[in-house]
Amino acid sequence: MQPALIGEIDKTTDGFQDPAFVLNRIVPVHRWVPWIAGYSQAFASDAIGKFTRGPGHVVLDPFAGVGTTLIEADRVGHQAVGFEINPYAAFVATVKLNAHCLNTGVLRDAICRLRQYGEHSETTGILPEFKPPAGFKSRSPFFSPMVLQKVLLVLDFIELEGRAHEDIANVIRLAFGATMVGYSNYSYEPSLSRKVSAGKREVTDFPVIEGLCAKLQEIAEDADWYRENRAGGTRRDGVVYRASFLEDYRAMEQQSVDLIVTSPPYMNNYHYNRNTRPHLYWLGFCDSPKDLKLLEHQNFGTYWQTARDLETVELDSAIKSKEIHDTVAAIREQNPDKGVYGGNGWANYATAYLNDCVRFLQGVRWVLRNNGTALIVLGNSILQGVPVPTDRFMAAIASDCGLDVREISTPRETRVGNSIVDSGARTRQSRESVQLYESVIEVRQPG
Ligand SMILES: C[S@@+](CC[C@H](N)C(=O)[O-])C[C@H]1O[C@@H](n2cnc3c(N)ncnc32)[C@H](O)[C@@H]1O
Numbered sequence: 001m002q003p004a005l006i007g008e009i010d011k012t013t014d015g016f017q018d019p020a021f022v023l024n025r026i027v028p029v030h031r032w033v034p035w036i037a038g039y040s041q042a043f044a045s046d047a048i049g050k051f052t053r054g055p056g057h058v059v060l061d062p063f064a065g066v067g068t069t070l071i072e073a074d075r076v077g078h079q080a081v082g083f084e085i086n087p088y089a090a091f092v093a094t095v096k097l098n099a100h101c102l103n104t105g106v107l108r109d110a111i112c113r114l115r116q117y118g119e120h121s122e123t124t125g126i127l128p129e130f131k132p133p134a135g136f137k138s139r140s141p142f143f144s145p146m147v148l149q150k151v152l153l154v155l156d157f158i159e160l161e162g163r164a165h166e167d168i169a170n171v172i173r174l175a176f177g178a179t180m181v182g183y184s185n186y187s188y189e190p191s192l193s194r195k196v197s198a199g200k201r202e203v204t205d206f207p208v209i210e211g212l213c214a215k216l217q218e219i220a221e222d223a224d225w226y227r228e229n230r231a232g233g234t235r236r237d238g239v240v241y242r243a244s245f246l247e248d249y250r251a252m253e254q255q256s257v258d259l260i261v262t263s264p265p266y267m268n269n270y271h272y273n274r275n276t277r278p279h280l281y282w283l284g285f286c287d288s289p290k291d292l293k294l295l296e297h298q299n300f301g302t303y304w305q306t307a308r309d310l311e312t313v314e315l316d317s318a319i320k321s322k323e324i325h326d327t328v329a330a331i332r333e334q335n336p337d338k339g340v341y342g343g344n345g346w347a348n349y350a351t352a353y354l355n356d357c358v359r360f361l362q363g364v365r366w367v368l369r370n371n372g373t374a375l376i377v378l379g380n381s382i383l384q385g386v387p388v389p390t391d392r393f394m395a396a397i398a399s400d401c402g403l404d405v406r407e408i409s410t411p412r413e414t415r416v417g418n419s420i421v422d423s424g425a426r427t428r429q430s431r432e433s434v435q436l437y438e439s440v441i442e443v444r445q446p447g
Contacts, residue, residue, distance in 0.1 A: 028225045038262075044073075049076075052258060059257075061081075062083045063264045064240055067082060067093030074100075085243065087286070099223045107219070115209065115210075133281040142184050147203060150208035172216065180279065183211065192274065192277070260364060262375070266381065266390070267353045300353070315351055319355075358401065361394075368444075374442075391439035410438065
């Protein structure tokens with residue numbers, strides 16, 4: 001296996017492969033950190049413009065990710081509120097929301113100091129004090145030895161910087177999180193896996209500090225832009241709760257939200273927590289698998305890995321649609337010989353997901369003001385060869401929860417596959433006849 005050239009990063013897989021996020025890659029602030037966004041900055045901006053009149057509204061994203069909705073709401077003068085269980089994503093969204101008060105002069109000084117620190121450590125050969133996170137395990141070394149040495153020096157620098165400027169240290173942490181997979185021996189294919197397994201070269205060396213300085217320079221420029229382009233006014237600063245919306249929505253005042261723009265996890269078993277393991281461990285958000293287990297249980301719909309072993313999971317009694325009941329029954333009948341890998345395991349996963357749709361929509365019912373709107377972006381799914389039109393199911397459950405369903409539109413009639421679709425779980429018949437798409441479900445709180 002040939003070593004990668006110094007400085008060569010495969011740009012196609014150093015971040016999450018999400019077509020909606022690709023559009024965010026060139027937009028100030030949104031481009032800081034890749035994520036499975038569900039939609040682009042332009043979609044969030046249009047939606048907010050269309051459903052609010054003037055600034056000063058409360059805009060909520062219950063599944064905030066890295067804050068696409070929140071930044072767009074904040075920029076035009078609304079109070080942005082987010083819930084997010086993944087501590088790394090919640091951290092990123094919070095740092096981005098603070099872009100308007102980032103002292104970019106101090107950040108630029110820090111970039112110079114980081115560069116000097118890199119040169120100094122190279123000439124003197126000082127050894128880093130930072131230790132790799134003990135609980136982080138990977139099949140093969142996540143960073144090659146030369147890269148690791150530089151990463152540890154960066155983490156030393158961040159700790160030093162944090163003593164004087166915690167906000168600047170957080171921005172450097174964000175930049176490290178955004179770039180770390182690029183110079184690791186792993187990539188997103190679309191799940192995090194070894195580069196060699198995908199026929200790529202390991203990264204034996206990389207100019208980590210130079211790469212970080214370039215990223216930080218971009219962040220400084222964007223923060224200047226954001227401050228200049230952020231609407232004035234008296235609204236409160238945006239906030240991200242590191243909590244499950246499904247469990248904690250009642251912490252919000254009832255009927256206090258004007259607009260929700262959100263994209264919950266799709267029914268595709270995409271493992272946000274597993275795919276951010278490096279970020280969670282290396283940035284100190286998690287110490288052991290126990291921490292990840294908690295996140296798995298909190299995740300919308302949990303995961304197939306969690307639901308598959310349960311006895312038959314029953315649909316919530318709030319779900320009335322016969323089509324939903326029939327679809328779950330059809331999934332359950334597939335491949336009975338395959339144990340938890342067959343229909344029963346996947347039907348349990350689908351049921352857990354649909355039951356969480358009930359909890360989510362009960363939360364929407366709780367927080368939305370009269371006539372307030374929620375725009376929910378969702379992709380359909382196929383489990384064990386059975387098509388699952390999650391958009392129509394979400395709409396049916398919204399109706400069961402007392403919300404008015406205004407419209408289901410399908411702006412993306414085709415989208416690329418996901419872990420389930422690409423696995424053998426999909427039958428030949430459905431591969432030919434069912435297209436993956438993405439819809440926007442518009443629901444309204446009755447007046
Ligand atoms: C499709 S992503 C949303 C991305 C977001 N639109 C953005 O711009 O980054 C779904 C997010 O929901 C989060 N999530 C999953 N279950 C949650 C829960 N119960 N409460 C809050 N967030 C949750 C995941 O961690 C993930 O970041």
